[in-house]
Amino acid sequence: MLIEKNPNKTTDTNSLKLSVQSINERYTSLSETSCCLSCGGAINHANVKLNEICLDLGSGRGNDVLRMAEAAGEGGYAYGIDLSDGMVAKARRNIEKFEIKNAEIIQSEMEKLPLSENSIDIVISNCTINHSSNKEAVWSEVYRVLNPGGRFVVSDIYATLPIADEYRNDPEAIAECWAGAVTRAEYLFMLEEAGFSNIKILEESEPYAKGKAEVASFTVYGEKHP
Numbered sequence: 001m002l003i004e005k006n007p008n009k010t011t012d013t014n015s016l017k018l019s020v021q022s023i024n025e026r027y028t029s030l031s032e033t034s035c036c037l038s039c040g041g042a043i044n045h046a047n048v049k050l051n052e053i054c055l056d057l058g059s060g061r062g063n064d065v066l067r068m069a070e071a072a073g074e075g076g077y078a079y080g081i082d083l084s085d086g087m088v089a090k091a092r093r094n095i096e097k098f099e100i101k102n103a104e105i106i107q108s109e110m111e112k113l114p115l116s117e118n119s120i121d122i123v124i125s126n127c128t129i130n131h132s133s134n135k136e137a138v139w140s141e142v143y144r145v146l147n148p149g150g151r152f153v154v155s156d157i158y159a160t161l162p163i164a165d166e167y168r169n170d171p172e173a174i175a176e177c178w179a180g181a182v183t184r185a186e187y188l189f190m191l192e193e194a195g196f197s198n199i200k201i202l203e204e205s206e207p208y209a210k211g212k213a214e215v216a217s218f219t220v221y222g223e224k225h226p
């Protein structure tokens with residue numbers, strides 16, 4: 001099947017900056033609310049084992065990082081990556097409050113991870129990768145940092161039809177978790193292109209309206225070759 005490369009990919013540096021700024025503003029204001037920001041139950045399918053090194057992309061308030069740190073135990077470690085000032089501050093406060101020693105939040109964009117190759121056992125992410133204007137870079141980074149035999153479990157949204165041209169580079173609509181969505185076929189194609197194997201959909205919603213689009217949520221699993 002021939003699938004167009006991610007049409008949402010923004011090449012214009014200015015739109016990219018605006019998009020990062022909108023995401024930072026939106027999530028900094030949401031960091032102190034209790035509203036749910038997730039698309040699915042990635043963490044519930046992660047099956048983190050003792051001593052594993054874990055990574056959460058778009059870690060938000062850090063809840064899943066804390067859960068992975070607890071499951072991995074003293075011999076394991078959990079990293080959270082997030083770009084938003086407010087989310088990073090909130091998650092760091094949570095780590096301090098619960099006196100967690102085996103977790104940290106790194107402020108970074110997930111398109112270029114400040115982590116070594118072959119250093120992570122499991123990557124999770126919840127409702128974050130849809131925001132990226134360079135999803136191929138994100139998946140290539142996930143592949144790079146995973147250990148051979150490592151796995152990802154990602155909950156995200158996809159669009160049932162390609163997002164209309166007038167919205168796909170709109171920074172606010174991207175920050176609202178819908179205009180950055182690609183179709184299901186494009187999503188799965190990116191995972192294959194990045195090199196993952198044993199790709200499985202673990203859960204999937206019915207389509208629903210979001211912003212000016214129809215989307216669905218799913219949780220996807222994949223592995224890096226041992």
Ligand SMILES: C[S@@+](CC[C@H](N)C(=O)[O-])C[C@H]1O[C@@H](n2cnc3c(N)ncnc32)[C@H](O)[C@@H]1O
Nearest residue numbers: 027037038058060082083084109110126128131
């Ligand atoms: C919908 S929230 C989800 C937060 C958390 N995963 C949860 O389920 O509660 C998306 C998060 O991804 C972060 N984010 C969006 N784009 C990002 C990027 N390119 N790099 C790093 N973090 C990003 C946002 O700052 C926000 O905290």
